[in-house]
Amino acid sequence: MEVSCDLVDDTATGAPGATRRGERADDVRTRSEALRTLARRGSARVIASCGxxxxxxxxxxxxAGVLDAVIVVAALAVAGVGEWVxxxxxxHxxxxxxxxxxxxxxxxxxxxxxxxxALDTLLxxxxxxxxxxAVLGVVAAGVAVPLARVVGAPGARPATTAWLVAVLALGHYEWVHLLAHTRYRFRSRRYRRLARNHRVHHHRDDRSWFGVTSDVGDRLLGTRRAAAEASRPG
Known part of the structure; x- marks a missing residue:
């Protein structure tokens, strides 16, 4: 899914969303600064326009109907594990x-x-x-259309709902990942915990804490480690 990451260097081409020289996530101190930083990125424009x-x-x-609600609930339930995978x-x-x-x-x-x-590889x-x-759209259709057929409903509505939810989840991932690397400190205890876990993943043990917006995958799949444990050798 990272095939195209090296196809265009936004910084080198001066494309919209290119990183300004010297601009780094760890220079950002507030949420409003982070939002402006994200808005300058081409990825944010792609996600926002598609959404x-x-x-x-x-x-x-x-x-929307009952099937749309089922899809939203199911997407929220599996998002953490999907992100982990x-x-x-x-x-990795x-x-x-x-x-x-x-x-x-x-x-x-x-x-x-x-x-x-470095923003070029963070976002x-x-x-x-x-x-x-595009891949999220294929996955959304692959799940929602057969489900709709099972209950005898048209597939376009649930497939579009599933794709929309997936794109919103991708935008949420970009936002939380950016904030986790800035000097901003989340007010929410849940997001503070996620940011702390992500710093453990980066600076102490990259075999732990693969979740960015959710730690469900780490808890279910055995990559949850305490900061003290992660700092031990081996």
Whole structure:
């Protein structure tokens, strides 16, 4: 899913959303500064424009029903595990793994670990965001359309709902990930915990805490570690 991350260097081309020289996440101190930083990124424009387009399409298709509610609840239930799978098995894929060799998955993420405050690798590049949105659309249709057929409902409405929820989740991931690398401190105890876990993942043990917006995957799949434990050798 990171195939296109290296296709366009926003900084080098001066494309919209390019990082300004010297601009880093660890220079950001407030949430408003973080929002302005995110808004300048091409990935944010891709996610926002696709989200608004999907919202308009969903509204045009008609009112939401029980199946839409089921899809939203199901998406929220599996989001944490899905995020864990992508982070653990794609972003942290060994260099010799097939996905790393053939798709380039993990290259940008290794650069992110080498310099966590660099925005070019912290946030998705513009083409990578477009690839993520497209893949999410395929996954959403692959889940929602068969489900709709089972209950005898048209597939377009639930598929659009599922895609919209997935794109919103991607935007949420970008936002939380950015804030976790800034000097801003979350007011919510839950997000403070997530940010602390993410710092453990970066600075003490990159085999733990793969969740960014949720720690459900880490708790269920055995990568939850206390900060003190993560700091021990081995």
């Amino acid at each position: 608004l387009a999907l919202l308009a399409v969903r509204a045009a298709l008609g009112g 992508v982070h653990r098995h794609l972003f 894929a060994p260099e010799q793994a097939w996905v790393a060799r053939r798709l380039g998955v993990g290259r940008e993420h290794r650069r992110h670990h080498a310099d966590p405050g 998705l590049r513009t083409p990578a965001a477009a690839v993520f949105v």
